Amino acid sequence: MTDSGSSVSRSPLGAELPGPEQLDGIWDVVVVGAGPAGSSAAYAAAAQGRRVLLLDKAEHPRYKTCGGGIIGPSRDSLPPDFQLPLQDRVRAVTFAYNGRFTRTRRSKRMLFGLVNRDEFDHRLVQAAKQAGAVLVTGVTVSGVEQRGGENRTVVVTAADGRSFEARAVVGADGSASRIGRYVGVSFDQIDLGLEAEIPVPPGVAAAWAGRIHLDWGPLPGSYGWVFPKTEDSSLTVGVISARGDGERTKQYLADYVRRLGLSGFTPSVESGHLTRCRAEDSPLSRGRVLVAGDAAGLLEPWTREGISYALRSGRLAGEWAVQIAEASGTTEVRRQALNYAFAIKAGLGVEMRAGKQMLAAFERRPHLFHAAVCLVGPAWRAFARTTQGHTTFAQVLRQYRAARKLAAVASR
Incomplete structure (x- = not known):
C-alpha cells in the first residue's frame, strides 16, 4: 500500500515494491511467509487497522506442490467476497x-x-494487501531476536542484511520454518x-x-x-x-x-x-512470536490436509498478534500468547487428536475403512459431510457409536 507522495520501485516483472522509507520504523505485526497461513494472518491484523508487513522469499504467483483441494472449512475461513x-x-x-x-x-x-495453488495463494496475498498489509518479496529470513527495554520489540533479520522491527511476529514460513525452529516447534x-x-x-x-x-x-x-x-x-x-x-x-x-x-x-x-505434524505439547509461541499453519505443524494427521488448518490458524494468529502488539508488559504478552494457544488447541487441536486416532486405525486396517466408505451409507455420508464442512472427524467419533467401534476394532 503506497501514498501518492511515496517513492516506488519496480521488480523485473513490473510489480510495485515499497521504497526503503516505507519499511522504516516499528511495525505492529510482521508476518513471515505469504502462503495461506501468512496471508490470512496479515489480512486479519491489517483489517483491524494495524501497520502490517508481509514478507516472503518468493515472488507471487509461484508454483506450490499441493493437490489444491478446498474443503468446507477452507471456504468458510476465506476473507469476505473472496473469489475462489x-x-x-x-x-x-x-x-x-x-x-x-x-x-x-x-x-x-x-x-x-x-x-491451482499459485492462483489461490496469489489472491490471498492480494486480499491481505487490499486490507492494508505491505508485501515485500525476495526476503529470506535468517534470524529472530526479541529485545527488551521500554518498547519490547522483535527484530526479524534477512539473509541480505535487512532487518524489520515489530511489536509482534507471526511465523508462517512453511514446514521447514525458521521461525518454528526459533519457537521450538516439535513434531x-x-x-x-x-x-x-x-x-x-x-x-x-x-x-x-x-x-x-x-x-x-x-x-x-x-x-x-x-x-x-x-x-x-x-x-x-x-x-x-x-x-x-x-x-x-x-x-x-x-x-x-x-x-x-x-x-x-x-x-x-x-x-x-x-x-x-506437531506433537501435542509443542509450543505455539515464544514471547512476542507466534507460529501458524505448517510452521506450527498444524495439519490433519490422517489425510494430511493443511489448507484449512493454515487459513484458520493464520486468522487466529493475526488476531492475537494484534493483542500481543498492544500488550504493555511481559505478563500481558504471556497471557495473550496463552489465549492464542488455547484457541488453537480448543479447535484444531481437538480435530488433530481425532485425526491421529483415525490414522492409527487406518494404518492397521485400511480394508475396513475402504469397505465402510464404499458399502456403508452412513460412513459415506460422514465422509461427504466432513469434506463439505458440516462436521469433523472429532464430531463423527463423538456422535456415532459405529464410527468409534470401527476405529477401536481397526486399532487392535
Whole structure:
C-alpha cells in the first residue's frame, strides 16, 4: 500500500515494491511467509487497522506442490467476497484399495473445489494487501531476536542484511520454518508426499471432470490421489506415506500412475515435500512470536490436509498478534500468547487428536475403512459431510457409536 507522495520501485516483472522509507520504523505485526497461513494472518491484523508487513522469499504467483483441494472449512475461513479460482467442482469420489475393489460414490451437492495453488495463494496475498498489509518479496529470513527495554520489540533479520522491527511476529514460513525452529516447534509425525502435474488431452481431462480418485496404498498409512484441473487440462497425481521409505513411496507413485493409464503422458512438474505434524505439547509461541499453519505443524494427521488448518490458524494468529502488539508488559504478552494457544488447541487441536486416532486405525486396517466408505451409507455420508464442512472427524467419533467401534476394532 503506497501514498501518492511515496517513492516506488519496480521488480523485473513490473510489480510495485515499497521504497526503503516505507519499511522504516516499528511495525505492529510482521508476518513471515505469504502462503495461506501468512496471508490470512496479515489480512486479519491489517483489517483491524494495524501497520502490517508481509514478507516472503518468493515472488507471487509461484508454483506450490499441493493437490489444491478446498474443503468446507477452507471456504468458510476465506476473507469476505473472496473469489475462489476453481478449476473443478468435485461431486464424485472413486475409491480403490491398492488398485483393486474400485467403487465410485456420488453426491448431489459439491464435496469440495479444486484450485491451482499459485492462483489461490496469489489472491490471498492480494486480499491481505487490499486490507492494508505491505508485501515485500525476495526476503529470506535468517534470524529472530526479541529485545527488551521500554518498547519490547522483535527484530526479524534477512539473509541480505535487512532487518524489520515489530511489536509482534507471526511465523508462517512453511514446514521447514525458521521461525518454528526459533519457537521450538516439535513434531511427532513426518510424512513424504510425492506429486506430479500431468497435462492430458482435453478428452482425458473431461473424463475426470467433477471426480477425484483416492487409493488406499500398500504402505502403512499411505494413500494416493488424482485431483483434476479441468480448466487447465491437467491432473495432479500424488501419493503420501510415512517418511523413511522413500524408494517404496516412489515405486507406489509409479505403480499408481501406471494403473491409472497415465504413464504415457509426460509430467510438467514432479516434486516432493515433507509434511510435519506437531506433537501435542509443542509450543505455539515464544514471547512476542507466534507460529501458524505448517510452521506450527498444524495439519490433519490422517489425510494430511493443511489448507484449512493454515487459513484458520493464520486468522487466529493475526488476531492475537494484534493483542500481543498492544500488550504493555511481559505478563500481558504471556497471557495473550496463552489465549492464542488455547484457541488453537480448543479447535484444531481437538480435530488433530481425532485425526491421529483415525490414522492409527487406518494404518492397521485400511480394508475396513475402504469397505465402510464404499458399502456403508452412513460412513459415506460422514465422509461427504466432513469434506463439505458440516462436521469433523472429532464430531463423527463423538456422535456415532459405529464410527468409534470401527476405529477401536481397526486399532487392535
